[in-house]
Amino acid sequence: MPLVSMRQVLDEASKGGYGVGAFNVNNMEQIQSIMEAARETNSPVIVQASRGARSYSQDRFLYHLMIAATEVYPEIPTVLHLDHGNSVETCQSAIEMGFTSVMMDGSLMPDGKTPSSFEYNVKTTREVVEMAHAKGVTVEGEIGCLGGIEDGHGAGLDGLSHLTDPDQAVAFVKQTGLDALAIAIGTSHGAYKFSKKPTGETLKMDRLIEIHKQLPNVHLVMHGSSSVPQDLQDIVNQYGGKLKPTWGVPVEEIQLGIRNGVRKINVDTDNRLAITGAIRKVFADKPEEFDPRSYLKPAREAMKKLVALRMTQFGQAGHAGDYKPVSLAGMAEKYAGDAVSV
Numbered sequence: 001m002p003l004v005s006m007r008q009v010l011d012e013a014s015k016g017g018y019g020v021g022a023f024n025v026n027n028m029e030q031i032q033s034i035m036e037a038a039r040e041t042n043s044p045v046i047v048q049a050s051r052g053a054r055s056y057s058q059d060r061f062l063y064h065l066m067i068a069a070t071e072v073y074p075e076i077p078t079v080l081h082l083d084h085g086n087s088v089e090t091c092q093s094a095i096e097m098g099f100t101s102v103m104m105d106g107s108l109m110p111d112g113k114t115p116s117s118f119e120y121n122v123k124t125t126r127e128v129v130e131m132a133h134a135k136g137v138t139v140e141g142e143i144g145c146l147g148g149i150e151d152g153h154g155a156g157l158d159g160l161s162h163l164t165d166p167d168q169a170v171a172f173v174k175q176t177g178l179d180a181l182a183i184a185i186g187t188s189h190g191a192y193k194f195s196k197k198p199t200g201e202t203l204k205m206d207r208l209i210e211i212h213k214q215l216p217n218v219h220l221v222m223h224g225s226s227s228v229p230q231d232l233q234d235i236v237n238q239y240g241g242k243l244k245p246t247w248g249v250p251v252e253e254i255q256l257g258i259r260n261g262v263r264k265i266n267v268d269t270d271n272r273l274a275i276t277g278a279i280r281k282v283f284a285d286k287p288e289e290f291d292p293r294s295y296l297k298p299a300r301e302a303m304k305k306l307v308a309l310r311m312t313q314f315g316q317a318g319h320a321g322d323y324k325p326v327s328l329a330g331m332a333e334k335y336a337g338d339a340v341s342v
C-alpha cells in the first residue's frame with residue numbers, strides 16, 4: 001500500500017485505545033529495523049525524519065528508501081512524518097517530496113532555538129494546516145517548549161521551563177485546526193533527560209491529564225520519550241563508550257499517557273543506543289572484522305528488537321490489518337467536507 005496519512009493511523013489508535021511509536025531514521029538500516037519490527041508485531045508505524053536526517057540522506061535517498069519500504073512491507077500502514085519542521089517552507093518542501101505528515105514546530109522561531117510568541121505559533125501552524133490539508137497531509141503542532149536540544153533543534157532549556165498551559169492548548173487547537181498536538185510536560189530531547197529516575201511528579205503527568213480532559217478528541221504527542229534503558233547504556237560503556245549516568249521516560253509513564261490521550265510517542269535515543277552498543281561490541285570482540293555488514297547487521301537486529309518491544313508496550317502491535325487506508329486525496333476530500341473534526 002502507498003504511504004498513509006498520520007491522521008488516519010492516529011484516529012484508529014484513538015478508537016483502539018493504543019499509542020503508536022514514531023521512530024526517527026537517517027539511513028536504510030534504521031528503516032529496515034522499523035519495518036521488520038512492524039511485520040513481526042503486525043503494527044502500523046510512523047517513520048519520521050528531522051531536518052538533519054533529510055540533509056544527511058539528501059532527501060531523495062530517504063524518500064526512495066521509504067517507497068521501497070512500502071513495496072517490501074505492503075501489509076503495514078506506514079506514515080512518513082517530518083519531525084520538527086522549523087518553517088512553512090520546510091513543511092512545504094516535505095509535502096512536495098511525499099511526506100504524508102508534517103510537524104510545524106512554531107513554538108520556536110525558524111532558528112529552531114528561540115521560543116516564539118503564541119501569535120506567531122498560531123499563524124505559522126494555521127498556514128501549514130491550510131496547505132497540508134488541501135493535499136490530505138496531516139499536521140502536528142507544538143505548544144510549550146520541550147527541553148534539551150537535538151540535531152541543532154531546541155531551546156536548550158530544561159524540560160520544565162516552558163510547560164504547556166492547558167487553556168492556551170485549547171485556544172491553539174481551536175485557532176489552528178491541527179491534527180495532533182505535541183505538549184511539553186517535562187520531557188527533553190537527547191540522552192540526558194533526567195539525573196535520577198523520574199516520577200509522575202517530575203514528568204508532570206497531571207498536566208497531561210488536565211490537557212486531555214480539556215481536549216478529549218485531540219491526539220496528544222509525547223516528544224523526547226526514549227526510556228534510555230540501563231542495559232543499553234551498559235553495553236555501550238562496557239565496550240569502550242563513555243556515557244554519563246542518565247535516566248529517560250519510564251515506559252509505565254508513557255502507558256499512563258496513552259490511557260490519557262497520547263497517540264504518538266517519539267523515540268530516537270533508545271535506537272541510537274541499541275545501534276551503537278551492537279557496533280561497539282563487534283569492534284571490541286572481533287577487531288579483525290572490516291566488512292561493514294559484520295557490524296551493521298547486528299546493529300539492525302538490536303534496533304529491531306527494541307522497536308518491536310516498544311510497539312508491544314505502546315499497544316500498536318496486532319493492529320496493522322484493522323483498517324483500509326484512505327488515500328491522501330480521500331483525506332483531502334474529508335478535510336474539505338469537514339468530515340474530519342479539527
Ligand SMILES: [Zn+2]
Pocket residue numbers: 084146189223224266
Ligand atoms: Zn521532538
